[in-house]
Amino acid sequence: MVEELVAAGVALASAGAVYAMAAARVVKQYERGVVFRLGRLRPEVRGPGFTMIVPGIDKLRKVNMQIVTMPVPAQEGITRDNVTVRVDAVVYFKVTGPAEAVVRVEDYRFAVSQMAQTSLRSIIGKSELDDLLSDREKLNQGLELMIDSPAVEWGVTIDRVEIKDVSLPETMKRSMARQAEADRERRARVINADAELQASKKLAEAAKEMSEQPAALQLRLLQTVVAVAAEKNSTLVLPFPVELLRFLEKAQQGVGGGPAVVQQPVGPAVQQPVERSGVQQPVQEQLPSPPSRLDAASGGADSGQD
Numbered sequence: 001m002v003e004e005l006v007a008a009g010v011a012l013a014s015a016g017a018v019y020a021m022a023a024a025r026v027v028k029q030y031e032r033g034v035v036f037r038l039g040r041l042r043p044e045v046r047g048p049g050f051t052m053i054v055p056g057i058d059k060l061r062k063v064n065m066q067i068v069t070m071p072v073p074a075q076e077g078i079t080r081d082n083v084t085v086r087v088d089a090v091v092y093f094k095v096t097g098p099a100e101a102v103v104r105v106e107d108y109r110f111a112v113s114q115m116a117q118t119s120l121r122s123i124i125g126k127s128e129l130d131d132l133l134s135d136r137e138k139l140n141q142g143l144e145l146m147i148d149s150p151a152v153e154w155g156v157t158i159d160r161v162e163i164k165d166v167s168l169p170e171t172m173k174r175s176m177a178r179q180a181e182a183d184r185e186r187r188a189r190v191i192n193a194d195a196e197l198q199a200s201k202k203l204a205e206a207a208k209e210m211s212e213q214p215a216a217l218q219l220r221l222l223q224t225v226v227a228v229a230a231e232k233n234s235t236l237v238l239p240f241p242v243e244l245l246r247f248l249e250k251a252q253q254g255v256g257g258g259p260a261v262v263q264q265p266v267g268p269a270v271q272q273p274v275e276r277s278g279v280q281q282p283v284q285e286q287l288p289s290p291p292s293r294l295d296a297a298s299g300g301a302d303s304g305q306d
Helices: 002-022 098-101 108-126 129-134 136-154 170-212 216-228 242-255 293-303
Strands: 024-027 029-038 040-046 049-052 058-065 068-078 084-095 156-167 269-276 281-286
Touching: 002 029, 002 049, 002 129, 024 029, 029 098, 040 098, 058 098, 068 108, 068 156, 068 293, 084 129, 084 136, 084 242, 108 136, 129 136, 129 156, 136 156, 216 242
Parallel strands: none
Antiparallel strands: 024 049, 029 040, 029 058, 068 084, 084 156, 269 281
């Protein structure tokens, strides 16, 4: 009798141990447990630690509450300004409602991935190429709102969405390179023009100062000659200032401005025939010129003295 009781106790203890092992569950710190009893969701969510369920009746499903990093495959689309691009992104999300994530959607990871791809293609079609390249922060916010709107009903919260890379066709890359080169050339020309303007103002001020002292221009010319000769060139180009030409012109006018020479008229010539070797040739005989007023005045003065 005693032996039967001992055997029954041992069997009961063994059955209890097996039952406890089958009912015991451990939920980790970053997990939450959702219990289904006979297929129906239990209202309480099991927290981290040790917990018990009814074996064969309850079913515990663990849900990860960590932030999940999900890469979005590259999506090819056409922007609003008709440029074909390939854009890939990454989505950071976490589960905030374990029961909703298990009950309302079959696989919340796959659902978030498909929603992210669809939203990414939609945001490509609504944006321009310049926005994709320069204004990514605004696009990230818009993409986050597009994904987060349906994900809230699934017990999932989108933490952040980032556009990783924008791939352009080779022809578009070359066009953008030419555009950037032209823009840099334009800015270089503007800078050169501004420098020329400033230099012209300084040169005008220097010319104004040199105009007051003509010797300064000669000294500047000699400095230029010395600077060119220092290079040991065989050919020397010497600039000739216009002011020097004007100075020489004025000097020449001053030399040629003496008293005028008075020319007296000469009387008419008389042709006389000359016989030479039987041929008569006309000979021009110059008649004496009539006395001029100066001669008459001098003659009158001489007669007076006599």
